Amino acid sequence: MNSVAEGFEHLYKVISSSDFLEMKSLGGEIPFFISPHEAKDQVEVDKAIKGLRNKLKNHGIPVLEINLYDLAMMIINRELGQGEIFELEKEMEKDEFKEALQSILDINEVLMPAIRQLIASSGAKVYFLTGIGLVFPFIRSHNILNNLQNVAKDAPTVAFFPGKYNGYSLELFGLLKDDNYYRAFNIDNYKLKA
16 A cells, blocks of 8 residues: 555455455455554554544444553553553563563463453454554564454454564564464455455
8 A cells, every 4th residue: 555544545445345344255264354554654553543443433333442552551550550560670671571571461361351351342343453563572463363363253353563464474563573374364455346
C-alpha cells in the first residue's frame, strides 16, 4: 500500500465485506490476518485503527481491540501494585527483569485466559490485535498468534504488525526475524470479489 490512508481504506473494504466477516474462502485455515506497517508510521497507524474501529462500529460491525500493552500493564499492576513495575525494573538486571515479566504474563496461564474473557464478553464480529511492538521482547508476536488460534475462532482476527510479513515469517520493525508463522494471511493481499 502506498500510504497509511490507502491501506486503511483497503482494510475497511475488506473487513466490512460479508465474505470476510463470514470467514469464507479460507480453505479451512484459521481466520487470522496480519496487517503489516512500517514502524515509523506507528502513530499514524494508531489513529487510523481508532478511525477504522469507529467506522466499522457505525456500520454495525463491532470490533474488539486487544491492545497487548494495555492488557499486560493491567495484569502487571494487578499482580504487583500500581506502578511497582518501574521499581522492579530499577532493581533488576535486564534479563532477570524480562524473565520476571514473562513469568507474570505467562502466555497459557495468564494472557490467554484474559484474552478469552475479553472475547467472550465482547460480542464483536472482528478482533483487532494491537500493541505488538510495545510488548517486545517480553511477549513475542508468534507466541501470541500460535496460542490465540485456540481462543479467537469465532470471528476474524487482524493483527496490526509493525514490521514485515511475507506469508511465512514475521520481521518485527523490519529488523528482527521472529519464528516462522505460516497460519495467517497478509490482509494487504486480500482480494475482494467483484
